[in-house]
Amino acid sequence: MKEVLPVFNSAVSIDCVLFGFDNGELKILLIERNEEPFKDWWALPGNLVGENESVDQSASRILHELTGLSDIYMEQYFTFGEVDRHPQGRVITVAYYAMLRLGGDKALKPLTTYAKKAQWINVKELPKLGFDHQHIFDKGLEKIKRRIKHLPIAFELLPEKFTLTQVQNVYELILGKKLDKRNFRKKILSFGVLKELDEKQKGVSFRAATLYKFDKRKYAKLFGKEISF
Amino acid sequence: MKEVLPVFNSAVSIDCVLFGFDNGELKILLIERNEEPFKDWWALPGNLVGENESVDQSASRILHELTGLSDIYMEQYFTFGEVDRHPQGRVITVAYYAMLRLGGDKALKPLTTYAKKAQWINVKELPKLGFDHQHIFDKGLEKIKRRIKHLPIAFELLPEKFTLTQVQNVYELILGKKLDKRNFRKKILSFGVLKELDEKQKGVSFRAATLYKFDKRKYAKLFGKEISF
DNA sequence: ATATAGTGTGTATTTTTTACACTAAGTAAT
DNA sequence: ATTACTTAGTGTAAAAAATACACACTATAT
Numbered sequence: 001m002k003e004v005l006p007v008f009n010s011a012v013s014i015d016c017v018l019f020g021f022d023n024g025e026l027k028i029l030l031i032e033r034n035e036e037p038f039k040d041w042w043a044l045p046g047n048l049v050g051e052n053e054s055v056d057q058s059a060s061r062i063l064h065e066l067t068g069l070s071d072i073y074m075e076q077y078f079t080f081g082e083v084d085r086h087p088q089g090r091v092i093t094v095a096y097y098a099m100l101r102l103g104g105d106k107a108l109k110p111l112t113t114y115a116k117k118a119q120w121i122n123v124k125e126l127p128k129l130g131f132d133h134q135h136i137f138d139k140g141l142e143k144i145k146r147r148i149k150h151l152p153i154a155f156e157l158l159p160e161k162f163t164l165t166q167v168q169n170v171y172e173l174i175l176g177k178k179l180d181k182r183n184f185r186k187k188i189l190s191f192g193v194l195k196e197l198d199e200k201q202k203g204v205s206f207r208a209a210t211l212y213k214f215d216k217r218k219y220a221k222l223f224g225k226e227i228s229f
Numbered sequence: 230m231k232e233v234l235p236v237f238n239s240a241v242s243i244d245c246v247l248f249g250f251d252n253g254e255l256k257i258l259l260i261e262r263n264e265e266p267f268k269d270w271w272a273l274p275g276n277l278v279g280e281n282e283s284v285d286q287s288a289s290r291i292l293h294e295l296t297g298l299s300d301i302y303m304e305q306y307f308t309f310g311e312v313d314r315h316p317q318g319r320v321i322t323v324a325y326y327a328m329l330r331l332g333g334d335k336a337l338k339p340l341t342t343y344a345k346k347a348q349w350i351n352v353k354e355l356p357k358l359g360f361d362h363q364h365i366f367d368k369g370l371e372k373i374k375r376r377i378k379h380l381p382i383a384f385e386l387l388p389e390k391f392t393l394t395q396v397q398n399v400y401e402l403i404l405g406k407k408l409d410k411r412n413f414r415k416k417i418l419s420f421g422v423l424k425e426l427d428e429k430q431k432g433v434s435f436r437a438a439t440l441y442k443f444d445k446r447k448y449a450k451l452f453g454k455e456i457s458f
Numbered sequence: 459a460t461a462t463a464g465t466g467t468g469t470a471t472t473t474t475t476t477a478c479a480c481t482a483a484g485t486a487a488t
Numbered sequence: 489a490t491t492a493c494t495t496a497g498t499g500t501a502a503a504a505a506a507t508a509c510a511c512a513c514t515a516t517a518t
Binding site for chain 1: 462468
Binding site: 048 | 240277278287
């Protein structure tokens with residue numbers, strides 16, 4: 001039943017902007033390429049879409065291959081289709097972002113056979129990127145700036161238990177500006193998706209903050225209603 | 230320099246959701262297919278991306294071929310990449326929407342060689358669509374619902390000169406709900422992108438409304454600032 | 459005990475959103 | 489000319505949301 005259409009107009013790939021929050025810094029995962037084109041350049045992790053997987057499945061597979069993680073909130077945000085974006089031929093790429101929890105329980109295990117190495121790099125200190133990846137990144141950052149105002153994606157960056165100050169840090173890093181502490185706490189709590197725990201921060205040499213966790217149940221109830229910052 | 234990559238993983242196409250406003254109704258352009266698969270079904274207009282055009286260029290070309298129009302605000306909103314969405318092979322499709330001015334100066338001239346006919350159809354009376362086009366349409370409608378709250382795309386649907394009531398009609402049709410007249414007018418004028426003309430509606434058998442036009446200059450000044458409904 | 463560093467809290471003001479109903483103007487019919 | 493009809497056009501009060509702003513608390517380290 002399924003005949004291949006008699007056309008070759010482009011290959012299709014996935015590129016991922018994987019955000020992580022570590023040490024008070026917003027980072028993304030980059031690879032250092034080991035092959036032409038752009039050998040020795042930094043680039044976003046990505047790969048070709050397989051013939052028997054949807055683009056969403058492909059994105060999940062690629063994320064898994066790169067990090068060992070599954071079940072991550074990952075979302076398509078734009079498709080880049082300039083003719084000359086890949087020097088070796090026509091490749092249209094579908095871009096996704098994901099927010100990852102770093103340094104937590106189990107470390108990430110990138111299987112980067114096609115790269116010298118993979119590394120988490122502060123978004124404020126990005127190196128020059130190959131292809132049109134700077135552009136893809138810029139557009140991804142812009143996208144999540146909008147989305148964290150409405151969707152609870154920021155919590156994906158944080159450990160299971162976190163303080164309100166940590167949440168505020170994430171918002172400030174992504175939005176690129178300072179927020180007022182009292183107003184921020186009022187607002188973030190008013191969404192009703194956080195649960196206060198009967199537990200405090202440990203190992204700090206000052207007053208310990210209350211821990212919270214993201215409450216998926218409450219979120220499910222609100223889903224559909226717009227929440228916004 | 231440019232070698233074709235040795236992969237064939239998918240063909241890439243464009244599908245367009247072309248919105249029009251006519252006779253107080255929100256419509257989209259559909260074609261009736263003349264070839265298998267889905268012969269005799271209605272479908273969104275679309276086509277394969279050419280090898281030497283970007284996806285944006287491709288979308289403009291396809292829009293032009295279908296309507297004779299150029300210089301239309303057209304925007305990519307999602308890429309659909311399910312494996313089995315096309316029964317004859319792997320085709321990933323990039324969806325665009327555009328807002329068109331109907332019934333105005335010059336009529337649209339669809340060159341629909343690959344279809345029996347093209348027709349503007351009320352979005353409230355959509356027929357069964359081929360492929361996953363109902364899904365593509367649904368997602369497109371959802372997208373413009375959000376976007377008309379922030380971007381002045383609704384004016385693209387209206388003639389050059391229009392009344393505030395017409396604008397409100399468009400908003401109500403897209404959002405699918407009634408809006409309060411006074412509040413709507415306050416808000417739409419507060420954006421400062423409309424210019425009141427020294428001219429009234431003609432040919433109506435009741436009090437003639439003041440005409441307005443969209444003022445691109447004023448919009449350019451505001452661009453960057455968020456405007457929202 | 460005291461210095462330090464981050465936690466946690468309330469109120470007043472401004473802005474935005476919402477709810478709500480009547481008069482004005484033009485046309486058509488008599 | 490009067491009347492009926494239909495849409496245009498307008499303001500205000502109340503509620504809700506956003507903003508601006510400063511100090512006392514608490515745990516630890518010395």
